[in-house]
Amino acid sequence: MEYLLLIYNAESDWAALSEGDRGAMYKEYYAFTEGIRQSGHYKGGNPLQPVATASTVRVRDGKTVTTDGPFAETREQLGGYYLIDAANLDEAIGIAARIPGARMGSIEVRPIQKM
Amino acid sequence: MTFMTSHPEESTRVVAEPVSREVERVFRTERQRALATLIRLLDGDFDLAEDTLQEAFAESLIRWPASGVPANPRAWLVSTARHKGLDRLRRRARFGEKQRVLAWTTPQFEEQDLSRLEGGYDGELGDDRLRLIFTCCHPALAVEAQVALTLRTLCGLATEEIARAFLVPVPTLAQRLVRAKQKIRAAGIPYRVPPPDLLAERLDAVLCTLYLVFNEGYAATAGPALLRVELCDEAIRLGRLLVELLPAETEPRALLALMLLHHARRAARLDRDGELVLLEDQDRSLWDNDEIAEGLALVEECLRSGGARPYALQAAIAALHARARTAVETDWRQVAELYRLLLGIQPSPVVELNRAVAIAQAYGEEAGLRILDELESSDALPGYHLLPAARADLLRRLGRTAEAASAYRRALELAGNPAEQRFLARRLEEVEAQICNSPQQSGLQ
Numbered sequence: 001m002e003y004l005l006l007i008y009n010a011e012s013d014w015a016a017l018s019e020g021d022r023g024a025m026y027k028e029y030y031a032f033t034e035g036i037r038q039s040g041h042y043k044g045g046n047p048l049q050p051v052a053t054a055s056t057v058r059v060r061d062g063k064t065v066t067t068d069g070p071f072a073e074t075r076e077q078l079g080g081y082y083l084i085d086a087a088n089l090d091e092a093i094g095i096a097a098r099i100p101g102a103r104m105g106s107i108e109v110r111p112i113q114k115m
Numbered sequence: 116m117t118f119m120t121s122h123p124e125e126s127t128r129v130v131a132e133p134v135s136r137e138v139e140r141v142f143r144t145e146r147q148r149a150l151a152t153l154i155r156l157l158d159g160d161f162d163l164a165e166d167t168l169q170e171a172f173a174e175s176l177i178r179w180p181a182s183g184v185p186a187n188p189r190a191w192l193v194s195t196a197r198h199k200g201l202d203r204l205r206r207r208a209r210f211g212e213k214q215r216v217l218a219w220t221t222p223q224f225e226e227q228d229l230s231r232l233e234g235g236y237d238g239e240l241g242d243d244r245l246r247l248i249f250t251c252c253h254p255a256l257a258v259e260a261q262v263a264l265t266l267r268t269l270c271g272l273a274t275e276e277i278a279r280a281f282l283v284p285v286p287t288l289a290q291r292l293v294r295a296k297q298k299i300r301a302a303g304i305p306y307r308v309p310p311p312d313l314l315a316e317r318l319d320a321v322l323c324t325l326y327l328v329f330n331e332g333y334a335a336t337a338g339p340a341l342l343r344v345e346l347c348d349e350a351i352r353l354g355r356l357l358v359e360l361l362p363a364e365t366e367p368r369a370l371l372a373l374m375l376l377h378h379a380r381r382a383a384r385l386d387r388d389g390e391l392v393l394l395e396d397q398d399r400s401l402w403d404n405d406e407i408a409e410g411l412a413l414v415e416e417c418l419r420s421g422g423a424r425p426y427a428l429q430a431a432i433a434a435l436h437a438r439a440r441t442a443v444e445t446d447w448r449q450v451a452e453l454y455r456l457l458l459g460i461q462p463s464p465v466v467e468l469n470r471a472v473a474i475a476q477a478y479g480e481e482a483g484l485r486i487l488d489e490l491e492s493s494d495a496l497p498g499y500h501l502l503p504a505a506r507a508d509l510l511r512r513l514g515r516t517a518e519a520a521s522a523y524r525r526a527l528e529l530a531g532n533p534a535e536q537r538f539l540a541r542r543l544e545e546v547e548a549q550i551c552n553s554p555q556q557s558g559l560q
Contacts, residue, residue, distance in 0.1 A: 093255070
């Protein structure tokens with residue numbers, strides 16, 4: 001089964017990290033990604049630009065309305081994602097728990113619906 | 116000798132009694148195991164498994180009178196229901212419904228299982244019930260959903276019965292079950308016994324769910340009845356099953372002991388009018404000696420082989436109460452010591468509250484009250500009625516009646532169960548009467 005792992009972190013927590021800590025986090029992410037690539041679980045993934053760069057689009061009565069920022073203000077923001085292949089939810093949860101960001105924020109594990 | 120005579124009795128009973136009664140017996144004894152296997156064979160479709168098993172039972176009522184009861188009724192039921200289930204899956208596929216990937220089992224595995232089942236082989240298949248327990252109590256399901264699903268599939272309780280037991284509207288509970296079953300399939304919760312690296316954590320979740328069912332039966336948080344014995348019975352039955360299926364684990368055994376030792380007091384916990392009777396005031400001759408004996412034996416076994424783990428310690432505390440022939444004989448020092456150990460591995464304000472009560476009994480009310488006052492000022496248990504209730508009791512015994520009255524009033528505000536409310540109201544009346552009769556407190560110095 002495929003799962004999308006959505007990484008939620010408070011951007012302020014991330015900003016509060018020292019240069020060295022941030023560097024260590026990047027290294028961890030790199031090692032984690034390499035690990036799931038080699039184990040065959042990796043199907044895709046990217047970090048996202050900060051939420052300040054986000055735009056929200058709605059179409060109402062055929063008219064496109066674009067606004068600044070995310071749909072809802074929350075303490076934690078979507079900061080990145082992985083798309084993985086896992087045998088079942090237990091395996092997906094095990095992989096999600098190894099994402100470095102899981103220690104700072106939280107990971108939402110969503111099964112992909114096959115069309 | 117009894118073993119020898121039981122066999123002919125069994126076989127003559129089958130012949131002598133109407134087949135419908137035999138079906139009923141098979142339903143009672145085999146439904147749970149048949150369902151657990153069927154859910155696996157039908158790739159985790161709980162609804163399909165339940166429906167087709169029901170149909171298979173209906174069919175057995177028609178077939179068995181003519182053909183006789185099969186040698187292995189469960190194998191017949193599983194196999195009949197499985198064919199019905201596969202038929203329906205095929206029909207669904209024909210009508211364009213998307214076929215799921217059969218991820219849980221391989222065809223060879225099924226055939227192997229079925230031939231074993233038909234041959235009466237049971238070794239590996241016993242695990243299906245264990246798979247079902249771990250799936251129903253998977254931490255990715257909300258706790259209320261775990262409880263509902265466990266009672267529905269493992270205990271065979273009707274949706275209406277579960278709704279009544281938890282005082283929720285039937286549609287709400289039905290919806291809860293539907294969502295849980297959908298999540299199991301859509302999110303890919305595996306139908307399996309967790310691998311060794313996950314077992315301890317997942318077993319904790321299972322035990323926690325069982326204990327929750329028991330506690331809801333033992334001390335209902337709301338509603339007219341304080342005790343719902345049927346929930347306690349189901350929790351104990353599942354506890355026994357877990358002990359049978361995981362013989363190497365000590366905590367299921369300890370939880371079973373804990374439940375038995377509490378359940379043994381049920382006849383003494385309420386008086387004739389349905390009013391709550393405190394442990395110290397209970398008529399101990401009403402306690403169930405068989406359950407106590409079984410519980411005590413289990414506790415000893417657990418403490419010897421498993422050591423000081425959370426359920427073992429709680430069961431050991433319950434054992435100290437069970438051993439005391441009268442309330443005054445209770446070894447309160449030992450109880451307090453066990454709570455101290457429990458606090459070390461499972462820090463919780465509720466455990467601290469219980470320790471304070473034991474300390475008060477062993478070393479005097481003042482010592483217990485000091486702990487309770489600290490708990491209250493730290494606000495660790497907001498809204499928990501037993502904290503002001505325990506304080507009120509110690510204050511009353513110390514003769515500080517005005518303070519006791521105000522603590523009883525606070526507890527009364529917070530208690531949700533009518534039997535507990537009536538008990539607290541009675542105590543409040545008593546201390547208020549004392550205040551009126553005491554010249555000091557009525558201001559006549």
